[in-house]
Amino acid sequence: MTSTRGRIAALLGAVAVVAGTTLATPAVGATAGEDRPAPGSGLTGQAPCPELPDFTCGTLTVPLDHSGATPGTLNLAVAVAGNTKAPKGDLLFLTGGPGQPGVPLVKRIVSKLGPVLKDYRLVMFDQRGTGDNALQCPALQEQMGASDLTPPTPQAVTDCAAAIGPNRRYYGTAETVGDIDLLRRALGDHRLTLDGVSYGTFVAERYALAHPGHVARLVLDSVVPQQSYDPMDLAALPAAARVLRAACQATGCTTDPAVDLAETVRRYHNGPAVLDALTSYEFVDPNYGGIPEALHEAAAGHPEKLQGYIDGGHEGDAVPAWLLSQGLHASALCADGRYPWGTSDTPVESRPAALERTRQQLTAEQTWPFDADTATGLGSLLTCLNWPQEPVPPAPSEHRKLPNVPVLLLGGDRDLSTPLEWLHQEAAMARQAQVVIVPGAAHSVQTRAASDVGRQAVYDFLLK
Template identity: 75%
Template sequence: MARKRGRVAAVLGAAVLVAGTAMGSPALAAGHGGLTDQAPCPGLDGFTCGTLTVPLDHSGHRPGTLGLRVAVGGNTDAPKGDIVFLAGGPGQPGLPLVGRITQRMAPLFAQYRLVMFDQRGTGANALQCPELQDQMGSSDLAVPTQQAVTDCAAALGPDRRFYSSADTVADIDQLRQALGDHRITVDGVSYGSFVAERYALAHPGHVSALVLDSVVPQQSYDPLDLAALPASARVLRLACQATGCTTDPGADLAAVVNKYHNGPAVLDMLTTYEFVDPDFKGIPEILHQAAEGHPEQLEGYIQGTREGDAAPAELLSQGLHASTLCADGRFPWGSSDTPVEGRAAAVDRARAQLTPQQTWPYDAATATGLGTLLSCLSWPREEVPPAPPAHRKLPHVPVLLLGGDRDLSTPTEWLRQEAEQAPLGKVVIVPGAAHSVQTRSAPGRQAVYDFLLG
């Protein structure tokens, strides 16, 4: 939600939960609800790995449990408690990122103990949908076939409805209890920011502060992407100014979409390319060439990013990705509790009502032709968890809202939308930065250090 963008760089997307206690970092809780099978983590010096057993269904109506792998740092005397990084996606495991996060955010770990875990349906226990995985890789905008979607839902069966963000929020609170923590500070990146917000709304008494990086608003992602569509012109023009290009990439993008009707593929390429180069060097030139009737280089970039998005389920599970997005999402037809038969007509009505001002430099067909929407169009009808009331305020705690002005995955328009729900919010937008600001930008990291350590 994507926003949560799943793609190549969601491997950098993470959420951080920082647990604060008055007496420093607590020991792991023993017995029921604690961590079991604890042993040194292979290849991770100083970390202990264990298993957190959680209910498949937190309501208790459906029997069964899941074992979530957890890695805990050895800094038991950390004066500010535990930092739990949550991987993004949705669909990405946490344990493979321990080494990267330890390096990138090192100044935090004199004060906090690092904890990471594989969310339900990820990593070694990834939900497997081979055809959908092949078609989408790490992207959430790539357009899957209807057969791949329905085959995935059938393979996962009715238990797929227990992989929503609400289930992850409940898992996090069980982890908090297993660690012996009372209040936590939550730092969420991309999809992690959405989980952080939902955790704060569900458990306001257990939150002391929030860092929201590359923000997905608490109302969830927009499957029509009506913030990212117009943001493309703004972002490309900023990048053009930085590199001294002489064309108008916004106007050229509009001409390309009008000429070739390839809006979803172009947007997918651009939101992958921002992780390669936030300045989008070369992109204005190939858009200008395509607008003048020479699309060969543009088609090569599109194909190249499709190949680069390839990823196995163990790194980013598209089965989990679809299960979560379809459970969480609100679509032109409503939720996934709506009969499948009427959904296409609802999409047609939504397309007819869109204005050029809402979609430029793309078109209405782009807005209703993205993988974020089409992955759930034929997803079977199922019960979905209730969403929090719209425009509900976050708890009265300090909130840092962090973004990059070159981010198309989670555009700053979303950040400002969520800032309206943060009574004690502070907005920091880093010029020249794209997605996952604190892990990919020195000014972004410094903003988090100042917030968490100052």
């Protein structure tokens, strides 16, 4: 989703968190009464976070299984700013992945949201299975790093599932939504303002659907629609033509990169690797400088330069689990996703035939400038192809509208990780939608875009 593909290490910036006051003190604007934390249900272990002033770190203890059927608890790290008199209440910033932590990114987010942080108290937390408590799958982590497009080996997938064990079913978005509501109560809030990036938008949407009365506003940056991500990337595949042609026009290149991409994939059957390289490179250069020339040479029979980009992207995706856990990534996507074979409660042995039937039915219109083998050969899809059969958590209806609150949907027109087609799909589900597209920007507009257009839109929206 992700997704959250590409050079995640470049997204993270400096790793530091901050110091300060009392976590369970409601910000101004929080409603007293039933939403105040019950005795013993707040945040524990409160202490100043290292290196930055005005934040406090603590621990939120949540049930492993919010239904109560399976015993056990998890401890989630939380960081909360010290401005308890923030007039607009708490702003919960949700990171992506799935698998990316929250607390190590506080410093970076503060630097991007500074103009609104006198009015809001910033809250960030490590979603279950991330950060210091990241799910560990060494082989899968080594093979995929921060990518959700690199195809893993079946052995790495099954070893990962075995290492996590049967509790892997409790690391999907539904359980994270439950965690957020406990965090809201621990903070003493009646309503939260949520700002999500990439997979964080999906979490925000699912929280809003599950708890519509406890949401004040939503910022959705690099949007994954509430129906969940498409494991065959049937929006991103054709979007590559639009994105590369726009970048080519902006840089004055003289070739047609979409036509060259189609010929390259036809010639070398390397669609997943090329798409992975493109979605990694958008974090480096949203203009995709050098990519059209490499595609043109590859289409003419000289793939060396393109292979260099592919190899470089894979090297750049190498990250440890505490920065992006592939164990959590697999657990969440396989719990949440819908695949050609159905969901993860489908027997493993029947899945390949269903995938092959889907491959045969895909049309060039759906996949061009890639092909059907690309759509059915992507990493996250193949991970879940081999993920063990397990019960699937209940999900809200795909057709339910978001609650009647203001929603800002933010995207870059060069984003292949979460293409604009997904943004417009989700905008149709919002009653009060404001859409801002930032020209020349790629994934994660608030933290990565060179232009301030998107960030200013967030400031204006949150300070209304």
